[in-house]
Amino acid sequence: NQWARVAEPDDFRTLQFVVAGAERVRDETRHLFNTQFHGVKLLEGYGATEASPVIAVNHPDRNLPGTVGQILPGMDWRVEDVPGIAEGGRFYVRGPNVMSGYLSPDDPSKVEPLAGGWHDTGDIVEVDDEGYVSILGRVKRFAKIGGEMVSLTAVEGLASAVWPDNRHAVISVPDTRKGEKLVLVTDRMDADVARLAEWAREHGAPELAVPKKILRVSAVPTLGTGKTDYVAVQSLIDGEKSAA
Known part of the structure; x- marks a missing residue:
């Protein structure tokens, strides 16, 4: 998104489409491509190192924005319910592109095979009737607040909707009253918080999805891949708590 904002309209003139992965494509990024780059199609995909690496991708003729496309031909998949999570389920895949297993930590010369060949992606997804996959979050990226499961990815999306030109990360921390609470970095x-709460009310988002604490930083930590570095984000929050 940052690169697209400063790119020239002709920078993609030789391309018919661009495939994006690694992180959810923002709505404003789609808008930039639709309006600034002469109709170059922005196709979102999804994968994992364990799957060499593509699992699903949109096609120039079968592109459903907001999803990561359809699962590759030849792959099997299943979605299992997760207690406390109402929408979607845990995503498992197998196929000729999926690895045999992980190297044994006790004996690196041996491979610990995947049970039945299934790879647990650790992602919570929905798959519609036409096979389009929507990523809802990570299993580990949910907080249990007052007995309700809240997607931290969805909360980050809320912050991005309010301030689309900035970077945001959400972490859950222990709370004596409700079990966990959300912190926006x-x-x-x-x-x-008031602006977030206002947007949530106007768009029907639950009050539980509004972080009650905000930590403002000069830059949200990222990895070399461009993804948010949640370990470093957690360290920022821990450091702020220690200084308080």
């Missing part, structure tokens, strides 16, 4: 220096 953002590079938006004037971010405030």
Whole structure:
């Protein structure tokens, strides 16, 4: 998104489409491609190192924005219910592109095979009747607040909807009253809880999805891949708590 904002309209003139992965494509990024780059199609895909690496991808003639496309031909998949999570389920895949297993930590010369050949992606997804996959979050990226499961990825999406030009990360921390509470880490220096709560009310988002604490930083930590570095984000929150 940052690169697209400063790119020239002709930078993609030789391309018919661009495939994006690694992280959810923002709505404003889609808008930039639709309006600034002469109709170059932006196709979102999804994969994992264990799957060499593509699992699903949109096609120029079968593109459903907001999804990561359809699962590759020749792959099997299943979605299992997760207690406490109402929408979607845990995503498992297998196929000729899926690895045999992980190297044994006790004996690196041996491979610990996947049970039945199934790889547990650790992602919560929905798959529609036409096979389009929507990524709802990571199994580990849910918080249990007052007995309700809240997707941290969805909360980050809420913050991005309010401040689309900034980067945001959400972490859950222990809370004596409700079990866990949400902390938003953002590079938006004037971010405030009231604005988030207002947007949530206007768009029907649950109150539980509104972080009650905001940590403003000059830059949200990222990995070399461009993904959010949640370990470093957690360290920022821990450091802020220690200094308090």
